[in-house]
Amino acid sequence: MTTTTSAIAAARPGGPLAPTTVERRDLRPDDVLIDIAYAGICHSDLHQVHQDWGTAIFPMVPGHEIAGVVAAVGSAVTKYQVGDRVGVGCMVDSCGECEYCQAGTEQFCRKGNVQTYNGVGYDGENTYGGYSQQIVVKDAFVCRIPEGIDLDVAAPLLCAGITTYSPLRRWGAGPGKKVAVVGLGGLGHMAVKLAVAMGAEVTVLSQSLKKQEDGLRLGAKDYYATSDESTFQTLAGRFDIILNTVSAKLPVDAYLSLLRVGGAMVNVGAPGEPLEYNVFSLLGGNRALAGSMIGGIAETQEMLDFCAEHGVGAEIETINADQVNDAYARVEGSDVRYRFVIDVSTIGA
Numbered sequence: 590m591t592t593t594t595s596a597i598a599a600a601r602p603g604g605p606l607a608p609t610t611v612e613r614r615d616l617r618p619d620d621v622l623i624d625i626a627y628a629g630i631c632h633s634d635l636h637q638v639h640q641d642w643g644t645a646i647f648p649m650v651p652g653h654e655i656a657g658v659v660a661a662v663g664s665a666v667t668k669y670q671v672g673d674r675v676g677v678g679c680m681v682d683s684c685g686e687c688e689y690c691q692a693g694t695e696q697f698c699r700k701g702n703v704q705t706y707n708g709v710g711y712d713g714e715n716t717y718g719g720y721s722q723q724i725v726v727k728d729a730f731v732c733r734i735p736e737g738i739d740l741d742v743a744a745p746l747l748c749a750g751i752t753t754y755s756p757l758r759r760w761g762a763g764p765g766k767k768v769a770v771v772g773l774g775g776l777g778h779m780a781v782k783l784a785v786a787m788g789a790e791v792t793v794l795s796q797s798l799k800k801q802e803d804g805l806r807l808g809a810k811d812y813y814a815t816s817d818e819s820t821f822q823t824l825a826g827r828f829d830i831i832l833n834t835v836s837a838k839l840p841v842d843a844y845l846s847l848l849r850v851g852g853a854m855v856n857v858g859a860p861g862e863p864l865e866y867n868v869f870s871l872l873g874g875n876r877a878l879a880g881s882m883i884g885g886i887a888e889t890q891e892m893l894d895f896c897a898e899h900g901v902g903a904e905i906e907t908i909n910a911d912q913v914n915d916a917y918a919r920v921e922g923s924d925v926r927y928r929f930v931i932d933v934s935t936i937g938a
């Protein structure tokens with residue numbers, strides 16, 4: 590027995606997305622049934638619908654920025670009760686036993702974590718994500734959304750929030766550190782807010798000055814256009830950390846030249862094409878070029894609690910289910926301020 594829930598899916602690679610239904614499993618002892626309220630649109634959803642990262646599973650119900658309310662719990666669940674405000678991010682299962690799971694970095698599970706959508710569960714069933722009215726998730730992969738953050742502005746924290754929080758913490762963003770955020774989109778605007786809340790001095794590096802007012806309002810001290818050649822001369826050797834959130838290929842050497850000695854450029858943007866760089870850009874200055882993938886479940890909870898404490902939420906544009914394809918086109922065109930969030934009650938309405 591399963592439960593049928595309304596959803597939005599891409600039937601084939603490239604889309605478009607259209608209304609459909611998916612089945613959700615009956616609750617196992619450690620499962621939580623969530624009535625989804627809001628689902629964020631991450632650029633990763635577009636990459637996967639477009640198969641930028643390789644062959645994907647269709648039909649695909651994207652969505653790994655999920656916020657909602659617990660509707661039922663399995664017999665062994667003690668952590669959550671009906672009515673609790675909860676979120677689900679990019680993973681819904683992992684082995685729980687390997688060194689990486691034990692260390693709280695389930696995203697690197699040796700058996701392979703189960704992605705929230707475009708994945709296959711350990712039971713062999715395909716996974717379907719948050720563009721749907723209900724989801725069933727193992728309790729260990731559910732996070733609590735603290736009081737004080739509304740569900741709509743909380744949804745994007747489950748991917749954009751943790752993906753930027755984790756590397757900022759790891760690379761030491763804080764007082765006395767100069768952080769550049771490249772790309773002011775969904776991840777980028779969260780990176781600005783989080784790095785500012787951590788006490789760092791933040792500069793936005795965007796393609797143009799179109800969003801300058803917003804960047805400064807979000808707490809950035811400086812804002813530069815990367816289309817302006819002089820930006821790279823002005824900012825040479827300035828930053829301790831550069832967080833690259835761009836969904837497309839960038840001239841990496843030009844960005845590395847903006848790092849101080851010992852600085853790090855950390856990539857979270859995930860374009861399908863390889864990035865290229867000259868190793869001398871690293872040698873000259875003991876610089877690091879790094880990457881970071883989402884964050885573990887415990888760190889995701891830490892991030893949510895940090896956001897509640899510091900009054901941080903996403904800047905969102907809420908849309909109805911029938912606007913999803915238009916929203917995808919706008920994300921593709923860097924025309925998002927700064928995260929689209931689907932009001933899930935409009936799915937199947």
Ligand code: NAP
Pocket residue numbers: 630631632633634636748749752771772773774775776777794795796797800834835836837838856857858859860881882883920921923924925927
């Ligand atoms: P987004 O909202 O579309 O933001 C990306 C931003 O990059 C755009 O707003 C734009 O900012 C800039 N940009 C886009 N195309 C560009 C180009 N051709 N040249 C220079 N800048 C460009 O996307 P997102 O949801 O933040 O996701 C960003 C990337 O992170 C995606 O590749 C996504 O798959 C990846 N991601 C990775 C992880 C991870 O675990 N590592 C997790 C989630 C997402 P400006 O207009 O300000 O220049």
Ligand code: ZN
Pocket residue numbers: 631632633634653748749
């Ligand atoms: Zn994402």
